[in-house]
Amino acid sequence: MNFPDSWPSDCPPQDAVDAEGDVFRIVNNDQPTADDFLTSFETGAFPNRLACLRCGLSVHRIRADAIHTKTKYPKLENRIAKGTLAKECGKTKRTGQASHTTWWVYEGVNRASIFALIAEEG
Amino acid sequence: MWNISGKAFAKERFEPFIPVEVLDDYDGPRLFTLQDAEGELNLACWSDEDEQVCRYVVVPTTPKILASLRDGGISVFDALNQPRCWLCDINQNGEIAQCLRVAFETIPSDSLPAIGTMLLPTLEPLLTLRAVGNEIVPGQIPGSVIRACIEGVQKAFKVLSEYVLEEPAHAGRPKDFLRRLFDLPTQRFAFASFEISFRMPIEEQTLFTSFGEKSPEAKTLEEVGTLLKKGLKWLTTAAAEEGVYSPDNPEESAVVLRALKELTPSSQGGIERLELKGQLIGPRNTSMVLDRSARQRVNTAIRFRSLGPQPVDLEGRIRELDMDRLSFELREINRTPPTQRFVFDEELLEDVFQAVQDGVRVLVTGSTFPVKNLAYALALSRVMETET
Numbered sequence: 485m486n487f488p489d490s491w492p493s494d495c496p497p498q499d500a501v502d503a504e505g506d507v508f509r510i511v512n513n514d515q516p517t518a519d520d521f522l523t524s525f526e527t528g529a530f531p532n533r534l535a536c537l538r539c540g541l542s543v544h545r546i547r548a549d550a551i552h553t554k555t556k557y558p559k560l561e562n563r564i565a566k567g568t569l570a571k572e573c574g575k576t577k578r579t580g581q582a583s584h585t586t587w588w589v590y591e592g593v594n595r596a597s598i599f600a601l602i603a604e605e606g
Numbered sequence: 607m608w609n610i611s612g613k614a615f616a617k618e619r620f621e622p623f624i625p626v627e628v629l630d631d632y633d634g635p636r637l638f639t640l641q642d643a644e645g646e647l648n649l650a651c652w653s654d655e656d657e658q659v660c661r662y663v664v665v666p667t668t669p670k671i672l673a674s675l676r677d678g679g680i681s682v683f684d685a686l687n688q689p690r691c692w693l694c695d696i697n698q699n700g701e702i703a704q705c706l707r708v709a710f711e712t713i714p715s716d717s718l719p720a721i722g723t724m725l726l727p728t729l730e731p732l733l734t735l736r737a738v739g740n741e742i743v744p745g746q747i748p749g750s751v752i753r754a755c756i757e758g759v760q761k762a763f764k765v766l767s768e769y770v771l772e773e774p775a776h777a778g779r780p781k782d783f784l785r786r787l788f789d790l791p792t793q794r795f796a797f798a799s800f801e802i803s804f805r806m807p808i809e810e811q812t813l814f815t816s817f818g819e820k821s822p823e824a825k826t827l828e829e830v831g832t833l834l835k836k837g838l839k840w841l842t843t844a845a846a847e848e849g850v851y852s853p854d855n856p857e858e859s860a861v862v863l864r865a866l867k868e869l870t871p872s873s874q875g876g877i878e879r880l881e882l883k884g885q886l887i888g889p890r891n892t893s894m895v896l897d898r899s900a901r902q903r904v905n906t907a908i909r910f911r912s913l914g915p916q917p918v919d920l921e922g923r924i925r926e927l928d929m930d931r932l933s934f935e936l937r938e939i940n941r942t943p944p945t946q947r948f949v950f951d952e953e954l955l956e957d958v959f960q961a962v963q964d965g966v967r968v969l970v971t972g973s974t975f976p977v978k979n980l981a982y983a984l985a986l987s988r989v990m991e992t993e994t
Binding site (some may be wrong): 510523524528529530531532533537538541542546547548549551552553554555556557558559560579580581582584 | 653814889
């Protein structure tokens, strides 16, 4: 279980912990695909952002927080998927506000397969 | 991405397009402050993107606006709604591809934060009501609309809270919590339609989440929310169309229906539709809409269960005044049962307090809920006592 060599040497940060538990991610497809789980490092977006954060994926620990993010930025993807992480999935760390968590994924992990769409109210 | 119609603007003003402080991050900075070439503070919000560029709404801001954004005084939309506004497209190298001066109103609504959405989920109001109706226009909002929104929530909350607090598990709540629970603080008013937001009476990170240790106050509030959600959900079901509320718990049915009656728009009056959202009713993509037919469904269910409030005129002495919960017990009533518990509104407090001080017999006029020997006191008058 390794992280890509192309990442900065101190990434993930030392205080990141083994991934575990339920997380929620905003996705665009009814059946989440690999495209829904690309980091900004992989897409090339936000080049001015901290390099290590660019290598991670944003997820929320609380479903309501994911819905809240979606209402703040309606042009983000429009569905919410839930996944249960385990230590084989990578490392995580609470970053930013609310239950926002950055997930650094080990090489070779099929990210989309961990997630399934959840029903939403309203 | 949509086509911008705006005036080209010197992009150098915002170069380098690098956040000073990131206020919100999701796969990258979405909301952040930015200094322009003159050293002035600006707020930038991610709006849209395609394979070439990310588009940001950029507006001038101030430390006061940012402080208000952080403490929930204004929404993200409000913070962005400024007289001057630019749209900046940033390419994959982090450079400004173009920058246009635009009118904020011309930005498509689906490319901006939803109106009323706060910076953080924890800053979201407990409950927000937006009243919609032909008579509700800026500058001419009838006072009755404002009163109905405020009183409707206060009364619904009071009914549900009284029910929850009567449970043994909720005895002995701190007084300041009860005071805030029964007189919810206001977080925000908006007058474009009429919108009022009620603030959380307590601050607790784990409130309305499924994990973490909860204080007794948080549990009380969550139980009130659970009852309200149950009622609101019922309103959308086929059972509600038939006017039949779940018969499994008669007392709970009574309080929930009573609370719904307070919240739904009356068949008369200026409010045709109420839009509800907030942490109390749970995360939603869109507001929950209550129209006048919702009131009819509630009324039918109340009639079906014979729960209609009955007028009461009772004579006795007021004891056990709880000034925080605005409730008292009327004792020495000359009939069975000899005691009756009442709740009342703030404006009756002085009369009630005086009656307790003087120890006199009073005639209390009100209506029953009817639930748990509880009634709503509407008026109070002293009774002349004759010596026997």
